[in-house]
Amino acid sequence: MARTPDSALGRFRELLRIPTVSLDPDDPEADGSAFVRFRDTLETLYPAVHALLEREVVAGYSLLYRWRGTDAASPLVLMAHIDVVPVVPAEWDHDPFGAELVGTSDAAEVHARGAVDDKGSLVAILEALESLVAEGFTPSQDVYLAFGHNEEVAGDGAQAIVEVLRARGVRPSLVLDEGGAVVEGALPRVVVPTAVIGVAERGVMTVHLTARELGGHASTPPREPATARLARAVLRLHRRPFPTRLVAPVRGMFETVAPHTAGTLRHVFASIGMTGRVLVKVFPRLGPELNALVRTTAVVTELTGATGANVLATSARASVNVRLLPGDTAASAVRRIRKVVGDPLIEVDVVSASEPSPVSPWSGAAWERLVAATRSALGPDVLPTPYIQLGASDSRWFTEISDHVYRFTPFHLTRGEREALHSHNERIRVGSWLRGIEFYRDLVRAS
Template identity: 30%
Template sequence: MWKKPVLVLVGVFITGVVVLVAVLLLRTYTLPENKVAWQDKGAPRIVLGEKEREELLKALKAAIRIPTVSFSETEQNTTALAEFDEFIHRAFPEIFKSILVTYESVGKYSHLFHVQGSNNSLQPYMLLAHLDVVPAPAEGWDVPPFSGEEKDGYIYGRGTIDDKNCVIGILQALEFHLKRKFQPLRSFYIGIGHDEEIGGRHGAMKIAEKLEAKGVKLAFLLDEGLAVLDGVIQGTSRPIALIGITEKGGIDLNLTVNSSPGHSSMPPRESSIGILSAALSRLEQNPMPSKFGKGPERSMFEQLAREFSFPLNVMMANLWLFAPVISRILEQTPSSNAIVRTTTALTIVNAGIKSNVIPPTARATVNFRIHPAQTADEVMNIVKNTIMDDRVNLSNESFDPLPISPYDEENFGYQTLKRTISDVFSVEPVVPGVCIGNTDSRHFGNLTASIYKFSPVVMKPGDLSRFHGLNERISKEGFESVVQFYYRLIQNSDSDKVPRHRHVSEEL
């Protein structure tokens, strides 16, 4: 009596499976081709003579030799910051004598340039970079970190990829333009902050406040960020360029436990250190929930689906079904885990003054980088429910993730960046991404909704550890590409039309 209903259920199940497979495959193999053809001719490559090549390398090496280190919010190498000011005046004479360029110092050590265009009806844009660097002890480096030494075709030193390469690249590109008697149609600003590594409060923030007070609105803003990744994204076979359309938020959480001091010969059942340690362990052992697929990383992986082989291509094209599986895969390495969730990093612990004294106070700091699908308040609620101990006092400084900048085909800034990346690096695809670090650009939200983060460098797997690490370097050809990128971006931005393209398959 049950045979017929069972057969019906089996038939329905098989039909459902067939339909599901058909939907998955249809969605996967009808995605647009990543290869595009631009409808207009892009900016021509700048032809550099041997003397100009020597000039740009000399400028970068000289910049690296100035140790503009930000140690903390209260300690910077101000002597080096002042020296950097004198250096750029010497290195880029055309900029400082041009009638098209207005210059002013901001916050004593930051720099703001305005390059006047001939068509005031076009909204200006802005190029942003920072001249300060993190500390670099000499131990472990192949060459001294502030030597700017050239070795095997690479220039070594702190700042070669974060972020003096962009500072010098932008200024060198403008210098070359002015030497060639170029006057833009569209005005633009160049902002160079001096304290990005410690929050940008006295540099970029002051620049943004100054422009906002003048009523300036920007068509788009470009800051450091993501890059051209070659072999970095596992499962892909060709270089991929990522443009950051947002960046994670941040929380510096301070935990304090106070208890009675005493002699180590008569320890309490729980000390301030023990209570604090238990709280830190709970935070580390209970990571924030996965938010994969709920932020702009969804668009990144869906647009990259064609770059993966089977079955990853099917899974990436159908995150509505496979997001939990992909999330578990990405969680396996620290770099990709940062895409999945708000990360928790125990960074500072302080307690105790003597081996035989029970300390009255124990303190720690935990840094969270907030996923775009969460807010600082949501993260703090999870933190409190995880610690669940009123003896641990919490205080924090925080900021939410940046709003997601537009990346549609009608957005001038995003499409101009895509066009320039294609021109310089001959790379496809170019897709949106999430910047897991924080940049000066977060201070400019009142000036534009179109804030993008892209560093014009090619990064291979071994290069990622050089950020804030040992043997930071850039190849000579790589730095020339940095200059080429900014030179051509200035040209490509000199238009009143959004760059247009079509997918190659649409031409057939």
């Protein structure tokens, strides 16, 4: 099978057309046929990988590959996830599972659910390894591929893979999962493209706020119905966000970009030890991404009430999505939410909680290996920098077996491409995706 950019793109599009939408974790009868088809198609499209690497299926549909190197100690783990989030086809300009090619040449875009999140990385990893195996390359250390099947629903695939590796005594020297990307314009007045590499990720919680009452007919409402009490609690939570603060990885990020920043901000960032307290108060006004870097966030995502338009709610509930900045905990967040809501009749219940991850170092051999691959494959002008991963990923489970867990998607992504994740019109530019393949080749060859 020819390994050319055009054929690589063809394989990518073929895999994007398989609708591996996350399975309902509460439905034991959920149809996993798309995941089986995806697995079988990988075997067909990447024969060299499947002839040489050991593959096993974990937790039903997750995949773990092992490429034996000359030394089994201190392996490299490359992660991605197979599942994608659901789509509303009417919102898309192109078929979300058509993998249509829009435009021409290097500027062409592939439009499809999963183009970036996360089949872009998964297929780029396999393209890189298929070419290296075909060349006869043998890594100096073992290389594992860990492809979870239910990352988007916080499922058990990656956890199960970690348990397999832990039982075998595997302790990776470097784990790389999806995360930051090569961006421009995301940081104010920074004049070079930055490769923001997640050295930690925020914790994630779901909290329910519930107000209760006796119910009855809506024609005779009480003085303070449950819905009004809940609305007041929601507004209080919105109007009193968590305080801003500067965590070490964010401080490191601005110290790194300071020499590449225009105007007076160069000196402000370089002196962030002194200016940080002022900056963290300004950042929330500059956009949601900067806001999320400097505070724990809490936002109401779901509201439920009565069963009919003329019925009083016996209970009204708000679901709050909380993302914990390192240094905060689930317990401290609940204490603050109760204090801010200030109403003992509002029940505050934690539905699920995952603490912030440990912080991986942005120095040393593992970090320098990422930096070298970034510069060699993505451009010498690209500036790698530490970063707090704003969303949760499967990589958080790997912190149990490795001290060097990083989150980086090796593609140049525009603001529009980033905003399309989990939304309509998800897409990636062909040239950006092809450079990502080279990144994974360089990262593996550095072993």
